[in-house]
Every structure is written in C-alpha cells, then in structure tokens.
Amino acid sequence: MKESKIIPKILEILQSGAEATAQIFDIFTSGYSESYRKAHRYARQRLHFSTDWAEDYRSKQRFYSLLNKLKRDGLVKKNSSGRQSRWTITKTGLIKLAGIKKVNEEERKLNDGLWRIVIFDVPEKERPKRIWLRSALTNNNFKMLQKSVWIGKRKLPEKFILSLKQKQMITYVYIFEVGKTGTLHEII
Numbered sequence: 001m002k003e004s005k006i007i008p009k010i011l012e013i014l015q016s017g018a019e020a021t022a023q024i025f026d027i028f029t030s031g032y033s034e035s036y037r038k039a040h041r042y043a044r045q046r047l048h049f050s051t052d053w054a055e056d057y058r059s060k061q062r063f064y065s066l067l068n069k070l071k072r073d074g075l076v077k078k079n080s081s082g083r084q085s086r087w088t089i090t091k092t093g094l095i096k097l098a099g100i101k102k103v104n105e106e107e108r109k110l111n112d113g114l115w116r117i118v119i120f121d122v123p124e125k126e127r128p129k130r131i132w133l134r135s136a137l138t139n140n141n142f143k144m145l146q147k148s149v150w151i152g153k154r155k156l157p158e159k160f161i162l163s164l165k166q167k168q169m170i171t172y173v174y175i176f177e178v179g180k181t182g183t184l185h186e187i188i
Contacts, residue, residue: 023038026038027039067087070093073092074090074092074093075089075090075092075093075096076088076089076090076093077090106157109155110154110155110156110157111153111154111155112154112155113153114153114155114177114178114179115151115152115153115177115178116142116151116152116153116154116155116156116175116176116177116178117149117150117151117175117176117178118137118142118149118150118151118152118156118173118174118175118176119148119149119150119173119174119176120133120148120169120172120173120174121148121172122148122169122172123172129167129169129172132167133169133173134150136160136163137150137152140152140154140156140157140160141153141154156175
C-alpha cells in the first residue's frame with residue numbers, strides 16, 4: 001500500500017481510538033443513570049469529533065501539492081529561513097494572475113443574468129459550420145434544448161458574433177433575449 005493511503009488509515013484508526021476513549025471517559029464521569037443511558041447510546045450510534053483527522057490530512061496534502069505544482073510552473077517560490085517557510089508570487093505568477101483577473105472581469109460582464117435563446121438552421125451541406133456553432137455555444141456555457149435550439153444565461157461575446165459574420169452564418173442564427181422566463185426555470 002502506498003504511503004499516501006497508509007497515513008490517512010493510521011489517522012482514522014487513531015481518531016476512532018481517541019473517540020472511544022472520550023466516550024468511555026464521558027460515561028465514567030457521568031452519574032449512575034446518565035452513564036447507563038450514555039453507554040447504550042454510544043453502543044447504538046457512533047459519535048464523531050468535529051474534525052476528521054484523515055480528511056484534514058488529505059486537505060493539507062492537496063494544498064501543499066497545489067503549492068508545489070505552482071512552484072514547478074514558476075508561479076510561486078518558497079523562501080526558507082530555519083524552520084519557517086515563506087511563499088511568494090513570482091513575476092510569471094503576477095502576469096498569470098493579471099490574465100486570470102482579466103478573464104474573470106470579462107466573464108462577469110458577460111454574466112448579466114438574462115436568458116438568451118439561440119436558434120439556428122444551418123444547411124446540411126455546411127455541416128462543419130453547424131459543428132463549430134454547437135461547439136462555440138457549449139464553450140459559452142449554453143445548453144442544448146433541441147439540436148438547433150440552445151439556451152444560456154449570459155451574453156454572447158462580441159468575438160462570437162464577429163465569427164458568425166466571418167463564417168457567413170448570420171442569416172442562419174437567431175438570438176433572442178428572454179425578459180420573463182415563464183416555465184423556463186422548470187427546464188433548466
């Protein structure tokens with residue numbers, strides 16, 4: 001068994017032992033009638049600590065694995081002095097962060113909360129255009145209601161509209177903005 005699987009198992013065993021010890025201590029420090037009730041209750045159900053040691057270990061491992069991946073990608077660096085470590089962002093990391101913020105800002109602008117319905121009728125002889133359109137709608141978080149009817153809760157980017165014009169598909173595509181949803185909420 002790999003070390004990554006052994007450590008959580010050991011922690012789970014230790015935690016169950018600690019839980020049993022806490023339960024026994026609780027029984028012995030209670031009055032006679034209360035201790036009898038607690039003993040029966042503990043026998044019927046298993047009480048849990050507020051923290052799960054094994055899950056806590058796994059989440060810390062995921063966090064440090066993520067930090068090390070960011071370090072390998074050159075986005076952060078680790079400065080050690082004695083027993084202390086200090087993580088800082090690199091220039092590459094700052095550039096990546098600026099790009100992520102820009103994308104998030106663009107996404108925020110596109111997500112205005114209004115429903116849009118896209119209906120298209122691309123001729124069979126232009127099948128690659130139809131495939132591209134479905135892919136583009138999927139990439140813009142639209143969901144298919146029917147093969148040529150799609151719905152999404154965001155604006156379509158200007159780049160998408162320009163691509164439609166460039167591919168000479170404007171005459172095949174109709175985009176509607178929904179003011180009142182009616183039964184639409186039941187579908188999505």
